Amino acid sequence: MPAWMWLFYATIGALYVAGHCFRLLRHLALCLRKPKDLRRRYGSWAVITGPTSGLGWSMAMELARAGLNLVLVGRDPAKLQDVSDKIARCHGVQTRTVVFDLSLVSTAQGDEAMRRLREAIEGLDVGVLVNNAGVNKPGALYLHEVEVESLMRMVRVNLQALTEVTAAVLPGMVQRRRGAVVNIGSGSTLAVPSFPLYSVYAATKRYVAVFSKNLYVEYKSKGIDVQCQAPFFVATRMVSSAVRDKWLSPLVPTPDA
CATH class of the missing domain: 1.20.5 (Single alpha-helices involved in coiled-coils or other helix-helix interfaces)
Structure with missing residues (x-):
């Protein structure tokens, strides 16, 4: 040579x-x-969907610990109130709750809930949006074995609702020229080449990853950070007890971790 x-x-x-x-x-x-001062960098309020259990609960508590006031969006009013009371008691920040069954997005009920969400955030310095709510059931089934409506519910929550909530919160961030959007994806779209028997779930989470990547490019010049977190197995109700408690338990972190 x-x-x-x-x-x-x-x-x-x-x-x-x-x-x-x-x-x-x-x-x-x-x-x-050192960790960023989220309140100073982005704003004094955060919106989080699905905050009543699992990752959503842990992230809501962590954001409150960082001093952010919270708009909690979920479908169960009693559970939302429990989380709100716990946050106020432990961290002394303000909270607002919006009852919103995200599986009803793009219906008359969903439109009404979206209107309530817009009213709840109007005039607030919303600096952080966490799109955490997600559905992975029914799973471990062939596509032809599942009721179509169950699959469409998954699509509405994981894909349509995430898009509509983001579109509702972004205008205020653009106006203030700062903000952060954190979308919860899944390692099923990144860590493995395929995720059979969870085809629709994996496909919706792939949308989240691509959506986030493009939003990052679109809004970086406007002072808005966009990030897609892609956890794999985490010890929540979305993971089967066999994975959570038995053979993979040493490798499955808790939501708090």
Whole structure:
């Protein structure tokens, strides 16, 4: 091999290795730096869907611990009130609740709930939106074995509702030129090449990932950060007890973790 060709390939290889090292160092820097003051960086209020259990409960408590007031969006008024009372008691921040069955989005009832959500956030300095609510049941079934309405409910919650809630909150962020949107995706779309028997669920979460990536590009220049978190197995009700308590339990983190 001529010396110039050897030098060319060595340079390409060095640049490739340097690129990976730079990304690794960037991630290490993110892990080591102090947490952001979310209230100062983004705003004093956060909206979170599905806050009554699992990841949603833990994220709501963490946002309240960071000093953010919360708009809690869920379908069960009693559970929403319980979370609201616990947050006020433990962290002393303000809360508002919006009863919204996200599976009814794009229906008359869903339109009314969306109107209530817009009223609830009107005039608030909403700096953070967490689209956490999601449905993964029915699962572990072939497509032809599932009632179509159950699948469409999953699509409405995981895909349509996430889109409509984001569209409702973004205008205020654009006006204030700051904000953060955190969408909860799934490792089923990133960590594995396919997720059979959960085809519709995985497809909706793939939408979340692509939607988030494009929103990030669209709104970065407007001061808005967009992020897709993609957890795999987490010890919530969405994960079967066999995974949560038995053979994979050492590898399954709690929502708080």
